[in-house]
Amino acid sequence: MRSDASRLGFYLLLAPILLWLVVLIILPHIGLFIVSISEKLGPREYETGFGNYTAFFSEPLYWRTFARTAIMSILATALTLVLGFPIAYYIAKLTRGRTKTVLFLMCMIPFWVSELVRTFGWMILLRETGVFSNLLQSLGLVSGPVEMLYNDAAIMVGLVYTSILFMVVPLVTTLDSLDDSLIEAGYDLGGTSTSIMREIVIPHAMPGIVSGCIVVFMLSLGNYLTPILLGGKDSLWFTGMIYTQFITRFNWELGSAFGFLLLGLSSLVVFLGLKLSGQTLSQTMGRS
């Protein structure tokens, strides 16, 4: 009797997440998959086949954009980690009480503003008539206006900026759970700052590092706004290409195939990352 009631409760609680998964994620993907394996022969004339996927591999622009997106995203993830780790370590281990809360909040405050507005902020700083350009000119370091937008560096800056919070938060959480006495024990046993970082802090923070990296990588790979705004027309970001297929070219079939390739790529990179770091998904997500 009791177990029946608790089972009912379990299914009731499960229902929203199941609905969410089925209606908003699984069904659209099945639809997209069906579209992606339909080859267009003529108006309203379709044939099932993997033509859209082969088109991707036969056209260098497509797979090169694809590879470029992946490599840039990995690079952005690495940069975010390198920048985020010291920030997280400082917040988690070297500050106490109020300072900690304030610093943590300061990391979050930029995220109260929409991503679009924040990206425009970067455009104001970096464009030809922008703040940096004017500053360099007034200091006499350059003779004319400098365009700092519309290149890969600008994209990278934008990607790191938009995703660093998602690295810092899981890192602060895992580093917070590292007992200070472990670090002290490391010093006491003759460890140096580097060896303690390598043997004690990083192994402990590994689940946080991995979950932060997964989130940042996914966000970068799927980012549309930042590469388009900061990288311009030629940013060659794969999401931009999907957009073009769907909206400009009205080629939903190829667009859907691209969508699935992106899904496959991100899963593959995450899988490889987990294998390389010796972590499992359940361990990583369970702890952070």
Added chain:
Amino acid sequence: MTDSHPDLECRDLVKDFSDFKAVDRVSFDVPQGSFFSILGPSGCGKTTLLRMISGFQSPTSGDLRIKGKSMIGVPPNKRPVSMVFQHLALFPTMNIGDNVGFGLRQRGVGKAEIKKRVEEVLERVGLPGVSARRVDQLSGGQKQRVAIARCMVLEPDVLLLDEPLGALDLKLREHMKVELKALQAEFNTTFVYITHDQSEALVMSDNIAVMNKGRFEQIGAPHEVYHEPATAFVAGFVGDANKFDAKVTSANGSMLSLVTDAGTEMKINAAGASLNAGERTQVFLRPEAIELVATATTNDEGCNVSPGVVESVLFNGANSSVTVRNSAGGLVKVALPQTGGFAALQKGDAVFTRWQPKDARCFSAAEAGS
């Protein structure tokens, strides 16, 4: 360097925090191979003292020498001391072997040599062949021994222990006391042990320093600290004691006549305590110094004998005791030997308490402070 230096010397060690003095002019020596305990209530400054010895905090003033070499300004990773942390601080991301080998790896010892020495030290603490296990696969007592092995493999001059038995259950704690003492004898290393548990300190130590409010109240062997407490704090903190607030009515050499605030008269032979008539004192009397007798007899001459009624019997095996309410209304705790004829003692029985004037300790109330 000669062997005449004690392993650890502290000279007028002071640690000021912004709002209070955590450690106040502490001086002591710990000779090679001895077990030294620092006993005090929480907040007495013993942890700060230990952290200064290990190097995590630097003293405001004073000197700290290990084997005759000053350690002021030497970082913790360069000091010949190792520390067993309160919660042991074993690295959960490493297996036992890597934990124990950590210090050796930092010194750049070769892999094969590390493996050999780790096995050796694990064997010495009675845990051979656990290298490959994870930390969470060991029991509390085993973790304790691994933590000690992790320090001892580095052959430190001094091993510091920060209440490592606090987290264990009672049975295991009793067992580990004996084991720690045996390990100390086995390694013949100087141990400095801090604790708030007097029984740990009394059982294991060669010498005990009793610490209160940043100062050392007394340093001495366990029996000295127990039987000849130097201050009222030591008398009250170490071991059980009946405490009476009293007033001296007359002093005749070292023989004092007192009357407690409850109104009981007593005679005390207080050698060393220079008290005059009219002064207020605190009297400490161990429960085991008091004898229960059924009737007052003539050979009680010179003893303090008073009639009373048993208020309650606290049976605790060999540590059983009774509280007796004496005729003046004061409560006295008396140890109850399990061999005597008092095994059947019950609440409400009339008894006499008897104790020798030399068995009580008394201290000037002004000196005792609170």
